[in-house]
Amino acid sequence: MTHDNDNPQLLWQPDPKRIRDSRLSAFIAFVEQQTANSFADYHALYQWSIDDSENFWSLLWDFCEVVGDKGEQLLVDGDDIEHAQWFPQARLNFAENLLRERSDEIAISFRAEDQLSYQLSYNQVYVQVAAVAAWLRQQGVAKGDRVAAYLPNMPETVIAMLATASLGAIWTSTSPDFGEDSVIDRFGQTEPVVLFCVDGYFYNGKTVDVRVKVNTIRAALPTLRHCVEISLAQLPGARNGTDWQTLLATEHQDNIDFVATEFNHPLYILYSSGTTGRPKCITHKVGGVLLQHLKEHQLQSDIKKGDRVFYFTTCGWMMWNWLVSALASRAMLVLYDGSPFYPDGNVLWDFADEVGMTLFGTSAKYVDALKKAGLAPMQSHRLSDLRTLCSTGSVLAPESFDYVYASIKQDLNLASISGGTDIVSCFVLGSPILPVYRGQSQCRGLGMAVEVFNSQGQAVMDEKGELVCTRTFPSQPVYFWGDDTGEKYHNAYFARFDNVWHHGDYVRLTPQQGMVIYGRSDATLNPGGVRIGTAEIYRHVEQLEEVMESIVIGQDHDNDVRVVLFVVLQPGLELDQELTGKIQRTVRAKCSPRHVPARVIQVTEIPRTKSGKIVELAVRDVVHGRSIQNIGALANPEALEQYRDIPELQD
Numbered sequence: 001m002t003h004d005n006d007n008p009q010l011l012w013q014p015d016p017k018r019i020r021d022s023r024l025s026a027f028i029a030f031v032e033q034q035t036a037n038s039f040a041d042y043h044a045l046y047q048w049s050i051d052d053s054e055n056f057w058s059l060l061w062d063f064c065e066v067v068g069d070k071g072e073q074l075l076v077d078g079d080d081i082e083h084a085q086w087f088p089q090a091r092l093n094f095a096e097n098l099l100r101e102r103s104d105e106i107a108i109s110f111r112a113e114d115q116l117s118y119q120l121s122y123n124q125v126y127v128q129v130a131a132v133a134a135w136l137r138q139q140g141v142a143k144g145d146r147v148a149a150y151l152p153n154m155p156e157t158v159i160a161m162l163a164t165a166s167l168g169a170i171w172t173s174t175s176p177d178f179g180e181d182s183v184i185d186r187f188g189q190t191e192p193v194v195l196f197c198v199d200g201y202f203y204n205g206k207t208v209d210v211r212v213k214v215n216t217i218r219a220a221l222p223t224l225r226h227c228v229e230i231s232l233a234q235l236p237g238a239r240n241g242t243d244w245q246t247l248l249a250t251e252h253q254d255n256i257d258f259v260a261t262e263f264n265h266p267l268y269i270l271y272s273s274g275t276t277g278r279p280k281c282i283t284h285k286v287g288g289v290l291l292q293h294l295k296e297h298q299l300q301s302d303i304k305k306g307d308r309v310f311y312f313t314t315c316g317w318m319m320w321n322w323l324v325s326a327l328a329s330r331a332m333l334v335l336y337d338g339s340p341f342y343p344d345g346n347v348l349w350d351f352a353d354e355v356g357m358t359l360f361g362t363s364a365k366y367v368d369a370l371k372k373a374g375l376a377p378m379q380s381h382r383l384s385d386l387r388t389l390c391s392t393g394s395v396l397a398p399e400s401f402d403y404v405y406a407s408i409k410q411d412l413n414l415a416s417i418s419g420g421t422d423i424v425s426c427f428v429l430g431s432p433i434l435p436v437y438r439g440q441s442q443c444r445g446l447g448m449a450v451e452v453f454n455s456q457g458q459a460v461m462d463e464k465g466e467l468v469c470t471r472t473f474p475s476q477p478v479y480f481w482g483d484d485t486g487e488k489y490h491n492a493y494f495a496r497f498d499n500v501w502h503h504g505d506y507v508r509l510t511p512q513q514g515m516v517i518y519g520r521s522d523a524t525l526n527p528g529g530v531r532i533g534t535a536e537i538y539r540h541v542e543q544l545e546e547v548m549e550s551i552v553i554g555q556d557h558d559n560d561v562r563v564v565l566f567v568v569l570q571p572g573l574e575l576d577q578e579l580t581g582k583i584q585r586t587v588r589a590k591c592s593p594r595h596v597p598a599r600v601i602q603v604t605e606i607p608r609t610k611s612g613k614i615v616e617l618a619v620r621d622v623v624h625g626r627s628i629q630n631i632g633a634l635a636n637p638e639a640l641e642q643y644r645d646i647p648e649l650q651d
Contacts, residue, residue, distance in 0.1 A: 008437040008512065010244040011405050012412065018387075022432040023298040031056075042443060043175050043513050049446040050471065055077070057086065057474060064294040064328075066289075067100065068260070075472070082494050082500060084472035086263060087287055093258035093617050094168040094267050094286045097329040100128050106332050108155045109308070109355045111469060112232065113202045113338035113347075116476060120155055125162075126256070132163035134252035138500025139226055141194060143168030143259055146269065148192035148221075150176055150214065151315055152181060152201045152337040156244060158229045160196045165267060165286075168259035172269040175314035176201050176208070179590040182217040182536060183286075185278050186271045190481050191223040197240055200233030204339040215241045241296035259544050263287030263474075269481055270318055270421045272492075280488060281481035284321075284424045285474075292425040292475035293325035295446060301330045301359060301388055301415065308333035308385070311361030312348065319361065319392065325518075331358075340366055341373075351401050356385040364416075365560055367400045370479050376407040388413045388430065393529015395517050397441035397559040401444045411583040416441040418505065418517055422493070423475045425502065427467060428515045440514035448473055452509045457497050464508050464518060469501040476501070516642050517584035525554040526561045534616060537597075540590040541565065541583055546573055551606050552597065553620040556648060564623070564649065565597035568606060574603035599648055605639040 008637055019025055028039055031048075035055065039045040041319050049056040061070055078084050099122075101107070107122040120128070141147065141239055147164040151173060152155040164292040166170045172190050174183050176198060187195075195218065200209045218240070227241030264285045272280040297303040309326040313319040314337075326333055334355050340362075370377075377383060389404060389412055396416040399449025405416050415430020418441060427450045428441040436442060444450040449471035451459045459470075480489045496502040506518040526536065533554045541550050548568045556562040565583070569575060582601045587595050607615050618628050622643045 006438060006508070010403060010434040010435055011120075011438050012410075012414065012415065014433055014435070019433045020110065022302050023302075023304060024302065024431065024433055025472040027060075027063050027299055030622065034059055034062075038070065042431050045442060045568075046395040046446055046513075050449045053471060054449055055116075055451075060291060060295055060299075060447075064181060064291075064298060066290065066294070067097050071263075072406060073084075078472055079499075081469075081472045081499050082490065084473070084476075088263070090263035090287055091260040092263065092287060092290070093166060093168070093260055094290055095129065095162040095256070096258040097290055098162060098165075098325065099129060099256070100328070101330045102126060107327065107558035108158060108333045108335060110155050110335045111337075111351055112152070112154065113205065113342055115338075116232070123374055124160060125155075128159045129162045129166065130252045130254070130256045131250045132159055133166045133256055134245045135247040136163055136167060136169070136194065137251040138250070139194065141167055141169050144266070145169045145194075146190050146192040147171055147190075147196070148187050148190070149196040149315060150178075150210070150217065151196055151198055151319060152176060152232065152374070153313060153315055153335050154232065154337055155335065156232075157196070157320075158327075158333065158335075160228075161324065166256050166258050168261045168265065170266045170269060170283075172271075172466070173315040173320070174271075175197055175316035175545055175592075176210045176213075177203070177314070178316060178398065178592050180213045180220075181540070181590050182592065183217050184220045185212075185536070186281070187217070187221055189278065189281050190269050191219065193223055194222055195221065195227045196233045198228065198230050198351055199235040199240070202233065202338050204342045208236070209233070211235070211237075212242055232511060246401040255383070256367065257357055263284050264478055266478055268321055268424065270321070270424060273419060277411055280492065281484075282424075283478045283481050285478045289321070290325070290328065290472035292423075292473075293322060294328055296425055296429060297326055297329050297331070299430040299446060300426075300431055301390065302413070302636055303331050303359060303564075305330040307331040307353050308334050308358045309359045309361075310348075310352070310355075311359075311390070312336060312340055312366060312381065313361075318424050321424055323361070332353070341369070345370060345373050345375045346377075346380060346413055349381045349383070352383060352386060355383050357383075358385050359390065360386055360387045361390040361392075361531040364391050364396040364400060365393065367391055367396065367404065368559055369402040369405070371400060372524075382585065383409050386412065388415060388432075390415045390417050390430065392417045393418075393424075393526075396439075399433050399437045400559070416517075418515070419445075420503070421472075422477065422503070425475045427469065427505075427618045428507075428517070437452045437510075437512055437514055440510055440512065440516055442514055444513070444515065447593045450515075453497060453500070453502075453508055459498075461509055462511055466496070467503045467505040467507045467515075467517075468497060469503065476519075482644055511598070525552065525563055526562050527598075534588050536586060536591050537563075537595055540586055541567070544583065544586060546570055546579055547583070549614075551614050551616060551619055553616050553623060555620070555623055557598075562598040563596065564599045564601065566601050566603045566606070566619070566643070568648075570604060575600065601646060604634065607636055607643075623649060626640075
């Protein structure tokens with residue numbers, strides 16, 4: 001089988017000094033000293049990290065100087081991927097590991113468009129976490145309680161999370177551009193006792209007031225005991241609960257009383273896209289998140305003490321959780337909230353020069369947007385400290401690889417990374433000691449037994465197939481919150497292949513040991529790299545009196561995915577510009593801007609299975625000109641014809 005990149009173009013090669021100075025090279029030397037092994041290259045180290053994974057994760061703990069008691073036992077039931085338990089005797093606190101640095105160096109640098117910017121030192125962060133933790137403790141928040149945030153990507157969010165984690169409580173967040181129904185669908189399941197919120201936020205030069213949404217959310221969460229409002233936008237009027245400044249004024253001890261928890265104690269609850277109903281509440285563990293992020297930051301991304309780490313993200317995306325863990329490597333967090341193109345496309349690069357970003361993280365869609373806008377940061381900015389550019393969220397096209405090296409920086413480790421909310425981390429990553437080939441992610445992550453399976457469940461090389469993980473790893477979820485039997489968790493990852501984690505990405509492992517990703521292999525929408533569930537859209541579109549029913553797909557378009565909504569209207573109605581606008585406004589208000597369909601098209605019938613389920617995958621295949629695999633399962637296969645060769649979808 002041949003591929004376009006059987007002989008892929010080499011775009012970047014790290015120089016010997018960079019390799020020598022990397023944290024990964026230091027780790028290799030550390031492992032070689034502790035064991036009888038010798039590693040010729042990254043791939044040899046990778047193979048050892050799979051073959052002797054217990055030793056790998058244990059030595060990683062030591063190398064990264066994790067604060068806590070590792071215990072004697074490393075792994076229980078390791079052959080049972082679904083139920084394996086890492087470090088069952090360990091005790092540690094997540095926040096304690098992120099708050100090790102106590103100095104007047106800058107810990108967090110923040111900007112909210114052109115409205116606000118400020119910095120906090122490590123000492124200031126520690127003192128504020130101590131105050132907020134003391135306040136939470138006074139309100140009775142204890143180990144295992146849930147604390148929720150409806151907040152932008154700002155320093156107060158990091159501080160509230162660390163205060164929550166210091167108590168052994170569980171943090172869960174969404175971003176304030178989510179509609180109240182989407183938030184209630186999430187927090188309603190996890191039953192928080194405290195809600196952190198803002199009065200408003202800034203986007204594209206405008207101030208967005210969210211106080212009415214917050215009131216609706218509060219009223220729908222009966223478990224809430226307290227609401228804390230951070231006055232980001234400084235809007236006049238009554239406050240939604242306790243003011244943030246009141247928390248900071250709480251008397252506290254100079255040293256935080258960190259609650260040591262089990263390695264597998266819940267730390268975060270993240271949410272799936274909600275494709276088949278309410279979003280799944282994916283619960284992640286203290287030790288697994290910490291170890292995995294230390295590995296990905298220090299070994300895969302070469303983050304060192306004093307580095308300045310940026311990721312363009314919101315608090316509704318797992319990359320926020322990934323970003324804040326950089327504090328554990330004593331790196332500065334660079335936080336930006338707002339539009340990446342306000343007042344123009346230079347804003348993030350201006351910020352990069354201002355703080356000396358060493359890692360710039362973003363989505364593939366942003367890189368593509370820069371390219372289309374004709375921007376060339378290389379010509380307008382110094383970017384002298386920038387060593388690594390990470391891209392994730394959707395597939396980074398080969399042409400975007402070209403653009404990065406032609407227009408952003410030539411001496412740059414371009415890491416096209418991929419993982420997900422499911423593991424709050426990555427399966428596919430970068431490496432500071434490996435070359436970058438056009439269109440390829442550099443490597444599989446250390447300690448992650450990633451393979452590609454064909455439809456028969458056989459491992460294949462240089463063929464397209466399903467991304468799987470064939471051995472246990474520490475950042476698997478603890479469970480899904482509220483999934484008492486474990487059935488939802490099993491069905492999400494282990495139902496397809498026996499005792500193998502099935503991730504749902506369509507990929508190819510290359511001869512260079514890199515990975516080419518072709519997208520999701522299920523029906524989840526993925527515009528701009530943000531996973532979106534179809535059920536959330538149906539729920540609100542079908543509340544409109546004009547709409548009888550609908551079906552939505554993601555159409556591959558312009559190196560991304562665009563949301564296409566098909567609607568069956570009430571008899572006698574025709575879809576016009578006014579109704580299209582109403583549908584789009586409804587989706588924007590009830591869900592988020594990412595959910596808004598780029599095209600709305602009227603049809604007369606929705607194809608269904610014989611059991612009555614609508615079939616997004618079949619519609620998507622017809623739109624893309626692909627054959628339908630299971631047409632015999634459809635009750636009305638003739639309905640598919642009206643989805644074929646639609647003029648509005650050809651541009």
